[in-house]
Amino acid sequence: MANAPQAVLARIRFAALALASVVACAATAETPVERGAYLVNSILACGNCHSPRTPEGQPVAGRELSGGVFIRTPAFEAAASNITPDRETGIGSWSDADLRRALIEGVRPGHGRLANVPLAPVMPAGFFKAFLPRDLDAVVAYLRSVKPVRNASPAPVYKLASRHDTYPDADAGFTEAQMQDPVRRGAYLVTIGHCMECHSPREKGVTDYGRLGRGGREFGPALVQGFSSSWKGSVARNITSHPLAGLGAWSDAQIKRAIAKGISRDGRVLEPPMAFGYYDRMSERDLDAIVAYLRTVPPLE
Numbered sequence: 488m489a490n491a492p493q494a495v496l497a498r499i500r501f502a503a504l505a506l507a508s509v510v511a512c513a514a515t516a517e518t519p520v521e522r523g524a525y526l527v528n529s530i531l532a533c534g535n536c537h538s539p540r541t542p543e544g545q546p547v548a549g550r551e552l553s554g555g556v557f558i559r560t561p562a563f564e565a566a567a568s569n570i571t572p573d574r575e576t577g578i579g580s581w582s583d584a585d586l587r588r589a590l591i592e593g594v595r596p597g598h599g600r601l602a603n604v605p606l607a608p609v610m611p612a613g614f615f616k617a618f619l620p621r622d623l624d625a626v627v628a629y630l631r632s633v634k635p636v637r638n639a640s641p642a643p644v645y646k647l648a649s650r651h652d653t654y655p656d657a658d659a660g661f662t663e664a665q666m667q668d669p670v671r672r673g674a675y676l677v678t679i680g681h682c683m684e685c686h687s688p689r690e691k692g693v694t695d696y697g698r699l700g701r702g703g704r705e706f707g708p709a710l711v712q713g714f715s716s717s718w719k720g721s722v723a724r725n726i727t728s729h730p731l732a733g734l735g736a737w738s739d740a741q742i743k744r745a746i747a748k749g750i751s752r753d754g755r756v757l758e759p760p761m762a763f764g765y766y767d768r769m770s771e772r773d774l775d776a777i778v779a780y781l782r783t784v785p786p787l788e
């Protein structure tokens with residue numbers, strides 16, 4: 488009688504160990520393409536800009552990454568272009584090195600249309616430069632593996648010299664070892680997810696990372712077209728740890744629901760460009776890491 492619960496416990500412990508080793512194997516067995524698919528379709532939300540939507544705001548099935556929103560600022564007008572491997576209208580003729588350079592330096596290849604011309608700064612290269620080498624390779628491998636879609640994006644127009652923001656955590660960079668620490672792992676995800684580019688105040692085209700996460704940046708159809716025909720715009724919220732103005736008094740579950748399901752603490756459904764439809768594909772471990780990091784963002788009113 489007294490031994491029975493112990494036998495059960497031993498069996499549970501054995502099952503837990505077996506499961507843990509399966510999970511560990513699965514993690515190491517992840518191929519670069521699988522890792523790239525995970526990153527691009529969750530935290531990176533490349534499709535939030537680069538995938539087309541119907542006028543109702545729904546993704547167009549089978550045409551992912553073939554060209555998306557159109558962005559208009561005083562400095563430039565540019566479409567988030569076709570980044571499928573179509574040779575004529577996409578990135579099919581780019582080498583891996585060309586793609587890596589575009590992603591982390593924001594500069595086009597030295598061949599073809601607009602050779603060596605910098606990409607408009609809305610393409611978040613200043614954040615992607617934080618990629619761990621294996622993640623950069625994974626994103627490139629995944630982009631090569633998606634279905635080529637033919638769709639010519641309109642050519643960009645550059646009107647004024649553009650400013651490329653620099654983001655402190657991206658400049659400092661990250662190491663593989665830091666990924667074991669939830670707060671640093673969260674900082675890495677928030678960096679490559681360029682969360683703070685939207686969630687920090689912006690004045691006269693300059694983002695103020697001294698007021699990290701304070702919110703206030705405005706988005707609207709005059710700036711971005713292509714989310715949906717009914718979208719009227721939105722203002723990025725304060726996501727600092729401030730107990731009243733920010734997320735300080737929210738529970739972990741409430742923060743995760745806002746990020747992944749697009750439902751605010753008071754039940755309101757969030758608007759674009761908040762990319763919750765993508766963030767919903769993040770693993771629980773990565774979502775927890777983001778919450779752990781956000782709890783460390785100094786409070787601001």
Ligand code: HEC
Binds near residue numbers: 532533536566626630
């Ligand atoms: C905030 C919107 C936005 C996000 C997010 C974004 N991009 Fe872009 N991207 C753009 C825009 C806009 C351009 C075109 C800029 C220009 O023409 O000057 C662009 C250009 C590019 C180009 C160059 C293509 C060409 O034909 O010139 C590549 C490659 C690219 N993006 C890949 C990615 C990948 C991969 C991701 C996710 C890791 C991503 N982008 C996320 C907006 C975005």
Ligand code: HEC
Binds near residue numbers: 530681723752
């Ligand atoms: C392209 C800009 C953009 C990016 C990138 C972005 N957000 Fe947002 N986010 C917004 C906007 C705009 C809102 C407000 C939407 C609304 O009020 O309808 C918002 C809302 C939120 C909210 C809800 C806050 C509240 O008070 O309801 C949270 C939490 C949040 N974002 C966290 C994040 C995190 C974490 C990331 C990165 C993984 C992120 N956001 C990336 C633009 C962005």
